[in-house]
Amino acid sequence: MSGTVRIGVIGSGSISEMHFGSYNKNKTAEIVAVCDLNEERAKAKAEKYNIPHVYTDYRDLLANPDIDAVSVCTWNNSHAEISIAALRAGKHVLCEKPLSKTLEEALAVEQAVKDSGKTLQVGFVRRYASNTRIVKSFVDNGELGPIYYAKASCIRKLGNPGGWFADKERSGGGPLIDIGVHVIDLCWYLMGRPKVKSISGNTYNRLGNRSNIKNLKFYKAADYNAELNSVEDMANALIRFENGASLLVDVSFTLHAKQDELTVKLFGEKGGVELEPELTLIMEKYDTILNATPQIDNLSFEFVQGFQDEIDYFIEVCQGKKTTLSPVQDGVEMMKMLCGVYESAAQGREIWFE
Ligand SMILES: NC(=O)c1ccc[n+]([C@@H]2O[C@H](COP(=O)([O-])OP(=O)(O)OC[C@H]3O[C@@H](n4cnc5c(N)ncnc54)[C@H](O)[C@@H]3O)[C@@H](O)[C@H]2O)c1
Numbered sequence: 001m002s003g004t005v006r007i008g009v010i011g012s013g014s015i016s017e018m019h020f021g022s023y024n025k026n027k028t029a030e031i032v033a034v035c036d037l038n039e040e041r042a043k044a045k046a047e048k049y050n051i052p053h054v055y056t057d058y059r060d061l062l063a064n065p066d067i068d069a070v071s072v073c074t075w076n077n078s079h080a081e082i083s084i085a086a087l088r089a090g091k092h093v094l095c096e097k098p099l100s101k102t103l104e105e106a107l108a109v110e111q112a113v114k115d116s117g118k119t120l121q122v123g124f125v126r127r128y129a130s131n132t133r134i135v136k137s138f139v140d141n142g143e144l145g146p147i148y149y150a151k152a153s154c155i156r157k158l159g160n161p162g163g164w165f166a167d168k169e170r171s172g173g174g175p176l177i178d179i180g181v182h183v184i185d186l187c188w189y190l191m192g193r194p195k196v197k198s199i200s201g202n203t204y205n206r207l208g209n210r211s212n213i214k215n216l217k218f219y220k221a222a223d224y225n226a227e228l229n230s231v232e233d234m235a236n237a238l239i240r241f242e243n244g245a246s247l248l249v250d251v252s253f254t255l256h257a258k259q260d261e262l263t264v265k266l267f268g269e270k271g272g273v274e275l276e277p278e279l280t281l282i283m284e285k286y287d288t289i290l291n292a293t294p295q296i297d298n299l300s301f302e303f304v305q306g307f308q309d310e311i312d313y314f315i316e317v318c319q320g321k322k323t324t325l326s327p328v329q330d331g332v333e334m335m336k337m338l339c340g341v342y343e344s345a346a347q348g349r350e351i352w353f354e
Pocket residue numbers: 010011012013014015016035036037038041056058072073074075076078096097098123125163164178220221222223
């Protein structure tokens with residue numbers, strides 16, 4: 001397929017707006033269908049983006065032969081089921097992160113990709129952002145040398161999105177699986193995707209969702225509800241890799257922190273990099289240490305542009321022009337790491353992989 005790619009979007013809540021907006025701006029994509037359990041919400045998107053077909057059951061959308069590819073923007077508990085059904089129906093899939101709730105589900109999706117011959121792109125949107133692509137080219141050209149340590153934080157002082165995000169049954173977990181996934185993936189991807197050897201993790205639920213707090217805005221699920229909260233409010237982990245490298249990470253939906261924090265740092269034998277909060281390369285030249293700031297439009301992840309870059313890339317994958325930067329195998333490895341942190345925390349000890 002090299003012409004227009006016809007798209008169905010499944011799940012029309014908060015993040016779907018980034019998908020609709022980006023497909024809408026892509027000249028070789030056409031959104032032909034939308035589906036949501038909540039019909040009004042799906043209809044509102046159909047009206048806004050002039051989409052001919054509206055469904056409330058994703059199976060009906062997948063039965064439409066005029067659809068080439070789908071975005072899966074539903075709760076985490078349906079990512080695997082919908083992705084597998086879409087692949088079997090012959091559609092390419094862009095599945096929002098995380099790939100699934102469990103490792104078993106992720107492996108089943110991987111099998112469906114193999115069986116179908118279609119592509120599944122995991123929504124690791126930050127891989128597609130310009131600051132990440134620049135660092136990747138420096139890493140690939142050996143500028144940092146082997147990377148042996150990475151450190152990432154994604155701290156929200158207040159930001160439990162409520163609704164399904166706070167319901168472990170539907171989300172699979174809290175800040176680790178929701179926002180930790182992005183920073184762990186960035187580090188792991190730029191470290192060269194080393195094989196995981198062991199994980200030591202901790203999760204805490206000491207503060208709850210703090211829905212009592214006033215005067216602070218934060219990201220919310222489309223069906224926000226603060227009554228239920230069965231997820232951790234903070235997690236940290238030390239992940240060791242077979243090549244001897246290690247990754248230290250901490251994340252929170254809420255913490256008694258002075259301010260929100262997003263940092264992604266990688267340290268190699270020849271140089272280092274701070275990807276977030278602002279791209280800086282650290283290197284040594286003629287016995288002097290340099291902090292180098294590239295002259296680029298976005299030194300940090302730019303949300304709207306990041307999604308546009310991810311979706312433009314996905315369209316070219318569907319057209320057979322490119323190979324995805326975030327294949328299903330990486331979604332599987334990520335589930336291994338995320339579930340490993342939860343398992344280590346539950347057992348209160350380091351866990352080892354074969
Ligand atoms: N890449 C990112 O930066 C990013 C940011 C936010 C959310 N996300 C991911 O996007 C997904 C959706 O998050 P959100 O913030 O939009 O949540 P949301 O609650 O705002 O929207 C989810 C929508 O999916 C619908 N839905 C759920 N199950 C469905 C099903 N089986 N069939 C049809 N519709 C269904 C719900 O009715 C709801 O409208 C999640 O997996 C989340 O992790 C990614």
